[in-house]
Amino acid sequence: MQAEKEARLRKPRPEELDAIMRFLRGLGVDTVNPPVEVESLGLLEVPGAVYRDVFEVPEWITVKPEVYELLYATGYYIGLIAYRRGQPVFKPGLPLAHRLSRLCGTVMECHVVDEAGERILLYGKPVPLDLTLSVAGGVSVVVNTRNEALGWARLRVRGGKGYLEPLLDLGWYLRRGG
Amino acid sequence: MVTPSFASALNRILSAKPSPEALRLAERYGYLPYMVERYIRMLGPQGARELLEANEEPMPETIRCNDYLIDCGELAERLQGKGFELAPLRFAPHGYEVLSSPVSVGATHEYLLGYYYVQDPASMLPVYELGPRPGELILDMAAAPGGKATQILQLAMDRARLIAVDISRRRLRALRSHLSRMRFSNYVILRADSRTLGFNGVFDAVLLDAPSTGEGIIRKDPARKKSRSPTDLKLVASLQRELLEAGVEYLRPGGRLVYAACTLAAEEGELVVSSILEEREDLEVESLSISHEPGVEEFMGVEFDPRVRRCGRLYPHIHGTEGFFVCKLRKRPG
Numbered sequence: 001m002q003a004e005k006e007a008r009l010r011k012p013r014p015e016e017l018d019a020i021m022r023f024l025r026g027l028g029v030d031t032v033n034p035p036v037e038v039e040s041l042g043l044l045e046v047p048g049a050v051y052r053d054v055f056e057v058p059e060w061i062t063v064k065p066e067v068y069e070l071l072y073a074t075g076y077y078i079g080l081i082a083y084r085r086g087q088p089v090f091k092p093g094l095p096l097a098h099r100l101s102r103l104c105g106t107v108m109e110c111h112v113v114d115e116a117g118e119r120i121l122l123y124g125k126p127v128p129l130d131l132t133l134s135v136a137g138g139v140s141v142v143v144n145t146r147n148e149a150l151g152w153a154r155l156r157v158r159g160g161k162g163y164l165e166p167l168l169d170l171g172w173y174l175r176r177g178g
Numbered sequence: 179m180v181t182p183s184f185a186s187a188l189n190r191i192l193s194a195k196p197s198p199e200a201l202r203l204a205e206r207y208g209y210l211p212y213m214v215e216r217y218i219r220m221l222g223p224q225g226a227r228e229l230l231e232a233n234e235e236p237m238p239e240t241i242r243c244n245d246y247l248i249d250c251g252e253l254a255e256r257l258q259g260k261g262f263e264l265a266p267l268r269f270a271p272h273g274y275e276v277l278s279s280p281v282s283v284g285a286t287h288e289y290l291l292g293y294y295y296v297q298d299p300a301s302m303l304p305v306y307e308l309g310p311r312p313g314e315l316i317l318d319m320a321a322a323p324g325g326k327a328t329q330i331l332q333l334a335m336d337r338a339r340l341i342a343v344d345i346s347r348r349r350l351r352a353l354r355s356h357l358s359r360m361r362f363s364n365y366v367i368l369r370a371d372s373r374t375l376g377f378n379g380v381f382d383a384v385l386l387d388a389p390s391t392g393e394g395i396i397r398k399d400p401a402r403k404k405s406r407s408p409t410d411l412k413l414v415a416s417l418q419r420e421l422l423e424a425g426v427e428y429l430r431p432g433g434r435l436v437y438a439a440c441t442l443a444a445e446e447g448e449l450v451v452s453s454i455l456e457e458r459e460d461l462e463v464e465s466l467s468i469s470h471e472p473g474v475e476e477f478m479g480v481e482f483d484p485r486v487r488r489c490g491r492l493y494p495h496i497h498g499t500e501g502f503f504v505c506k507l508r509k510r511p512g
Contacts, residue, residue, distance in 0.1 A: 058364050060339050070370045073354045076363035095358055122287065148291055170290035173359050176351075 007046045007071050009057065016043065016081050019088040020054065027100070027140060028108040035099055036078055043081060044073065054078040054090075092152055094168060097141045101149035109136035110143050111153050111164055118144045121151065122171040127164040139167065184453045188415055191216075191445055191478040192408040199223055203230060209403040213393070216443065219478055225495070229442075232495035237397040239276040239283050240267060241294045242302055242325075244360050246332045248293045250274075256288055269468060270302040272332075292360040297325045298395070300492045300502035303468050304387060304438040305329040307506050312337030314382040319372040319425055322349030324356035326387050331362040340365040341381075343372045373424045384435040386425045388418040388450075394440035394501030397494055415445045422454050426461065432511040434464070438504045442491070444477040447503035451489060452482035463488040464506040471496065473505065 012020070017038065021031045029035060042057040055075040076099075079092040104110035113121055117131030121142060129135065133145070135155050142150045142164065151169030155162060196204065196211035200218055204211040207230045217226035243250035250272060254264050261280035267273030276283050283289070284296050310316055310330045321327040321342035330340055342357075342365055344350050350369055357365060368375075372386075391406040391414050392399065406414075418439065425435050439446045451473075455461055463485040470490030475482055489505035 056363065058339065058366070061366055070368040072350050072367040072369045073357075074366040077358050093358075095361060095363075098361060118287065122290065144287075170287070170359075173290055173355055174285060176355065 007044045009042045009071055009074070010045055012041050012043050012054065012081070013088075016052075016088045016090075017041070019081060019090040020078070023090045023092065026138070027136075029100070029103065030107060035103065036096070040075075041078070042075070044071065051080045051082040051091075053080050092168070094149070094151060094170060094172070097149040097152055097168075100141050101143050101147055104141060104143050104147060108140070109134075110141045111135045111155070112143055112145065113150070113164070114145065117164075118150060121153070121164070121166055121169050124166050124169055124171050124175065126156075126166065127153070129162040129164075132164065135162070135164065142166075142169070183456075184416075184419060184449070187449055187453070187480045188412050188445055190480050191449070192411065194219070194478055203227065206230075207234070207403070208400070210407070212408055213403070216478075220442070220444070220474065228495040229493060232493075232498075233396045233400075233403075235397060235494075237298065237395070237500060238498075239279075240270075240297060240299045240302075241274050241276060241283060242270070242297045242329065243272045243274065243294050244292060244328070244332055245272060246335060247291070247361060248288075253288060253293050256293075257286065260286065267299055267302075270299060270306070273297075273299060273302050275299075290359070295325055295328055295356065295360065297329075298398070298440075298500050300394070300497070300499040300504075301325055301387075301438075301440070302329065303492075303502070304385060304436045304504050305333060307466055307468065307504060308383055308385055308434065308436045310334040310338045310383060314338045315380065316340050316383045317375075317377070317381045317385070317425070317428055318342045319384065319386045319421060320344060320389055321353055321367070322346060323352035326385055327353060327365070328356050328360050328362060330385065331357070331364060332360070336362050336364050338364065341368065341377075342366070343368045343370050343375065345369065345371050373420050375424070375428065378427050379430050381428050381430060382433050384425045384428055384433065386421055386435065386437045388421055388437065388439045388446070390414060390418070390439040390441045390446050391443060392440055393443055393446075394503075397500060411443060411445055415443075415450060418446055418450045419453055422450055426454060426458065426507065426509065429509045431460075431509055433509050435507045435509075436504065437507065438502065440500060441503055442493070442501040444474055444482075447491070447505070448473050448475075448477065448482045448486040448489065449480070451505050451507070452486050455483040455485055460510045462508045462510065464508050466490045466504065466506060468504075469497070470504070473503075 153164040196215040200215035263277040322344035473486040473489030492502040
């Protein structure tokens with residue numbers, strides 16, 4: 001949960017950038033030419049908050065220090081950095097799923113769900129494999145048959161049965177009330 | 179700053195005692211009498227009755243297609259394929275009225291994919307009047323929850339530079355969510371009081387969709403028939419004036435500002451605009467492209483700057499929309 005004090009924008013630290021690149025490499029994405037504009041990445045840091053939102057900050061944003069405290073959000077949302085045992089961990093956001101969906105079936109494997117699977121996923125519920133058309137290993141973008149990104153999910157197996165465990169889906173926009 | 183003349187004009191307008199006809203109609207339709215008296219003075223007894231009747235009809239649900247992401251024809255086909263019945267809005271190029279829907283309009287996959295925004299019909303019009311263009315620096319002074327902010331970036335294909343400001347943290351969450359859902363990125367959101375931003379002379383365009391009494395959306399929220407007293411109206415009008423005063427300062431010479439309010443109250447519309455026009459020499463009122471009723475030049479014995487005639491009013495009983503006021507100002511170059 002974000003703390004109440006106002007935010008400031010800063011460049012990611014090397015270890016935070018590594019966390020983002022590590023995540024992308026895990027998807028099979030080329031990090032020599034990554035699908036995010038590394039030079040424009042900014043972390044929104046709120047004192048006392050448990051995570052830091054990561055944005056591609058528009059190049060025309062030159063935020064003066066006196067405006068920092070007013071800053072709420074900016075640019076293309078990539079995901080967030082959380083710290084576990086002092087180490088940064090990157091968690092992707094929904095807009096990043098949309099951007100990466102263009103790469104599905106080419107440089108990266110994605111989870112593809114059918115119409116019934118789409119409905120279940122958007123309720124934030126696990127999707128049985130018989131409602132998928134193909135799956136990637138581990139965490140990946142979930143798309144429908146139109147290649148529209150629906151969110152992120154992890155392939156899991158329990159009791160010999162595989163399923164997609166939703167990590168973040170578009171239904172979040174409704175459940176969050178935003 | 180509230181000038182003495184503005185305050186006295188407000189008091190004068192709100193001092194009129196409700197007539198017997200106003201009392202009778204207020205009783206019949208469930209309004210505070212002072213509101214009905216104002217409708218009678220503005221529209222005449224017959225017009226007032228027609229307005230009150232129109233306000234009894236529920237607002238149609240309308241959506242704005244996001245053609246930054248999807249062709250509007252394709253969106254309409256997809257929704258119709260799911261059992262929606264849609265009709266294009268004649269006055270809003272991206273707008274559709276939802277005549278019937280099998281599910282809640284805000285719960286479709288297409289909504290979640292960012293392909294449309296649920297937006298009232300008249301509320302779509304100010305941004306068309308603003309005419310945002312790629313490369314422009316644009317300020318949205320009361321941006322949350324994001325209907326017009328997303329529309330600004332949509333019309334400029336995410337190539338305008340938008341500063342979106344609101345004071346409410348709760349509503350900013352919705353603003354950020356909508357911008358993200360509809361996949362816009364060329365913005366910065368500030369949590370601030372728009373009266374004190376200090377960005378003087380900077381913006382190509384400013385949108386002030388002012389906080390209002392919401393009298394215009396009685397069709398959607400009948401509680402507003404009785405929820406705002408004359409004192410509330412004075413407070414809101416004073417805030418609107420302060421916001422407009424600041425917004426005009428933020429414009430660069432040659433820049434344009436669209437002031438809009440979801441209201442029929444002259445106190446929130448013509449009086450606010452007129453009081454700013456009267457104290458500055460560098461503003462013009464531009465004609466609107468939408469079909470509208472003209473702004474009123476006088477109300478309850480208070481005369482306004484005659485240029486407010488070029489402002490626009492939308493009425494539920496004439497236009498089928500929510501009640502709305504919109505005005506486009508231009509700061510003279512140099």
